[in-house]
Amino acid sequence: MTTLTTPILPNKQTFARLDKPHKINYKAICVFVANGFFLDQDTYWEDQTCLAPGSNHIFDDNGQLLSSKSWFKWHYSPREITFDQVLEEYVALLTEITKEQIKNHPVVLPLSGGLDSRSQALVLSKLNNPVTAYSYSFKNGYPEHKISKKIANTCGFDFHSYTIKDGYLWEVIEDLAKINKCYSEFTHARQMAVFEPLSKMKGVMSLGHWGDVFFDKGAPDSITEATIVPYLMKKMVKEKGFELAEKLWQAWDLEGDFKSYLRTRIEDAVSKIEIDNVSAKVRAFKTSQWAHRWTTTNLSIFEAAKPITLPYYDNRMCEFICSVSEQYLADRQLQIAHIKQHKELASITWHANKPFNLLNYQYNKSPYNLPYKIGNKVSREFSNMMGKPYIQRNWELQFLGKKNDATLKSYLFSESFNAFIPKEVTSFVYNQFQNDNAIIYAHPLSMLLTLALFNQQNNL
Numbered sequence: 001m002t003t004l005t006t007p008i009l010p011n012k013q014t015f016a017r018l019d020k021p022h023k024i025n026y027k028a029i030c031v032f033v034a035n036g037f038f039l040d041q042d043t044y045w046e047d048q049t050c051l052a053p054g055s056n057h058i059f060d061d062n063g064q065l066l067s068s069k070s071w072f073k074w075h076y077s078p079r080e081i082t083f084d085q086v087l088e089e090y091v092a093l094l095t096e097i098t099k100e101q102i103k104n105h106p107v108v109l110p111l112s113g114g115l116d117s118r119s120q121a122l123v124l125s126k127l128n129n130p131v132t133a134y135s136y137s138f139k140n141g142y143p144e145h146k147i148s149k150k151i152a153n154t155c156g157f158d159f160h161s162y163t164i165k166d167g168y169l170w171e172v173i174e175d176l177a178k179i180n181k182c183y184s185e186f187t188h189a190r191q192m193a194v195f196e197p198l199s200k201m202k203g204v205m206s207l208g209h210w211g212d213v214f215f216d217k218g219a220p221d222s223i224t225e226a227t228i229v230p231y232l233m234k235k236m237v238k239e240k241g242f243e244l245a246e247k248l249w250q251a252w253d254l255e256g257d258f259k260s261y262l263r264t265r266i267e268d269a270v271s272k273i274e275i276d277n278v279s280a281k282v283r284a285f286k287t288s289q290w291a292h293r294w295t296t297t298n299l300s301i302f303e304a305a306k307p308i309t310l311p312y313y314d315n316r317m318c319e320f321i322c323s324v325s326e327q328y329l330a331d332r333q334l335q336i337a338h339i340k341q342h343k344e345l346a347s348i349t350w351h352a353n354k355p356f357n358l359l360n361y362q363y364n365k366s367p368y369n370l371p372y373k374i375g376n377k378v379s380r381e382f383s384n385m386m387g388k389p390y391i392q393r394n395w396e397l398q399f400l401g402k403k404n405d406a407t408l409k410s411y412l413f414s415e416s417f418n419a420f421i422p423k424e425v426t427s428f429v430y431n432q433f434q435n436d437n438a439i440i441y442a443h444p445l446s447m448l449l450t451l452a453l454f455n456q457q458n459n460l
Contacts, residue, residue, distance in 0.1 A: 001058055001066070008054045008072050008318040009210070009291055011299055011310050013183070016057065016065040020047040024460075026252045031262060033447045034245040035236050036185060037294035039265055044182075044454065053292050072318075074284035076277045078325035083333070086324055090334050091123075091341075093320055094311055098123050098206065101309035106203030108306055109133045109157065110191075111148035113351025115215075115335045116208030118151055120311065122342055124206065125155035132201050136162040136194060138397060140388045142354075150348045160197070166397040168193040170407045173453065179304050182454035184297040185446040187394040191301050199305040207302060210291050211312040214321050217330045218283030225278060229267050232285065237262070244429055244444040251422045279326045287318075395442040399433070408445075411452040420455045421448065 006014065028042035041049045049065060051057050054072030059065055098120065107124060111117045111133045124131050133155075135148030145161040152159035169176075172192045180189070191198065223231045242258075249258040269289065275281040302308050311317065321329070328334060336358055340346045346358040353361040355372050363369070389396070398404055411417065412426050426448055433441040454460075 001060055004051070004057045004059065005071065006051050006053050006055050006057065007313070008315050009287060009313045010051075010053050010296060011308065011313050012303065013292070013296055013300075014051045015043060016049050016051055016059070017063060018047045018049055018065055022047045026248075026254055027261065029451070030245040030249050030252075030254070030258055031265065033248060033444065033451075034238065034241045034258075034262065036238065036241065036443065036447070037290065037297070038183065039289060039293070040269060044458075050293070053288060074273055074275060074280075074288070075322050076275045076280035076326075077323055079323050083328050083337075086328050087334055087337050089320070091338050093316060094119065094338075095123050095126075097311040097314045097316060098309075099127060101311060101314075102127075102129055102204055102206060104129070106130045106132065108198070108201045108203050108205045110205070110207065111135045111151055111159075113144045113147035113349060113354070114212065115332055115339065115350070116211035116312070117148075118339055118345060118348075119211065119335050120206055120208050121151050121155045121157070122339060122345055125157075125342075130203070131155070131157040132160070132203065133157040134160040134162065134194070134198070134201075136164050136190060138164050138392075139166055141392060142351075144351055147349050147351060151345065154342075154344050154348065162194045162197070164190050164193045164397060166401065167404050167407075169398045170404075174456075176301070177453040177457055180297050180300050182450050182457065184294060185443075185450045186453075187398050187442075187446050189298060189301050190394065191305070195301075195305055201306065203306070205302055205306040205308045207299065207308055207310050208312060209295050209299065209310060210287070211335065212332075213283060213286055213291070214312060214317070215329055215335050216332055217326070218279040218281065218286065221279075223278050223282070228270055228278060228282060229263065232266055232270070232282070233263065236266075236290075238443040240429075240432075240440050240444045241447060244425070244447065247425045247428070248421070251425055277326060279330075280322075283321075393439075393442070395446060399442065399445065400438070408449065411449055411456075414452070414456075416460065417452045417455050420460050421451060 004014070023046045025042060025044060025046045028038055029044065031042065032038050038050070041052055043050055052068055052070070055068045055070045057065060057068045107129050109117065109120060109124060109131055111121065112135065121133070133148065133152040135145040137143050137145045149159050149161060169186060169192070172195065173186060176186055176189055176192050219228070219231060246258045270281070270285055273281050273284050275284060299308060339358055348357055349355055350357050350361055353364040356364045399408060412430060413423070418426065429441055429444045429448055433445045
């Protein structure tokens with residue numbers, strides 16, 4: 001027998017065989033369609049499991065999983081220390097973890113207009129490792145790379161910017177399906193559009209994933225223990241993804257009803273988190289579910305190009321979060337205070353509060369933000385009038401236009417896929433998307449595309 005120990009927040013998913021018949025897990029797929037990620041240890045197959053985080057797993061000599069036992073449980077144990085003390089500990093810990101992870105290697109840093117990568121940039125700017133930063137923006141979209149370039153220039157990093165072109169997905173979709181094994185839908189994986197130049201950069205990649213969840217409220221103050229499950233269902237479940245899941249549940253003639261099944265699954269998962277503080281409890285749920293089954297899936301794309309490091313995924317960072325009061329974690333306070341130690345970095349636009357920055361974002365409200373809102377609306381409308389639709393969402397580059405549509409249909413309406421997913425179900429979602437309901441039907445359409453690639457790669 002052998003034992004495998006998984007971290008609190010693994011940077012890759014590990015799958016194992018179970019002593020069960022090799023059958024498709026239709027119920028799990030319905031949950032995947034509704035949420036965009038699988039729950040708990042579910043996979044596409046009944047005889048396969050995704051190893052739970054923070055656990056010891058025992059295997060027999062044939063590599064079959066025998067048992068799993070948790071070595072870590074999320075908890076809320078806030079210490080009675082001041083905000084300044086917490087800030088000092090946070091900066092020291094982020095610096096220590098980063099130094100240990102990157103060692104003496106050059107660093108590749110994806111930059112955005114947010115706070116996670118900017119926090120990393122501040123730490124890296126004080127180390128001796130050479131840093132190459134990069135960013136990308138949508139064609140005809142908001143030029144977020146301009147914010148990133150200012151951050152890179154301020155920190156003295158080399159910088160590369162890229163434009164994500166329309167239809168790039170079709171050139172890489174089958175490679176992408178092999179990389180992420182179809183455990184995440186494909187339109188969010190913008191890094192695939194720059195995979196080749198990214199793979200040629202020197203060094204290890206430093207990624208800031210999950211900092212935005214760790215350093216913010218887990219849930220609004222209005223959420224109580226009694227309303228956690230309805231809140232999570234509202235946050236997790238995509239409305240039309242749920243509609244598609246119900247149609248598949250009925251088409252596959254599964255026992256019971258999908259809504260009751262999904263709610264029970266969420267209730268069971270929440271009940272295992274023994275934390276009284278609602279905000280901390282929701283954050284723990286998000287981390288053990290969203291981070292592990294969605295965010296981590298997409299890390300596989302970065303790892304296919306470069307070795308990856310993740311300071312916010314480190315066990316010590318997870319333990320640190322458990323020891324900090326919710327009042328200090330709320331509203332990105334620690335990250336903001338850290339970055340404000342470097343006034344020039346803090347004065348660069350914060351994308352979530354554009355055109356304001358970390359020194360004046362409190363003015364992102366009426367009437368102070370009206371001039372920007374009006375100007376931005378006029379700019380978008382002018383762009384549309386000039387035949388250059390303003391791009392705000394990932395799927396717009398992949399699903400809109402005749403060429404995209406033709407390729408999309410070649411996957412959705414193949415004979416083999418229609419044997420797996422009833423053609424009438426696919427046709428319903430596709431037609432709804434085409435009939436001026438694109439925004440709300442983009443998710444189920446993308447999930448169908450993901451299932452089409454799963455079907456193709458597994459020769460169902």
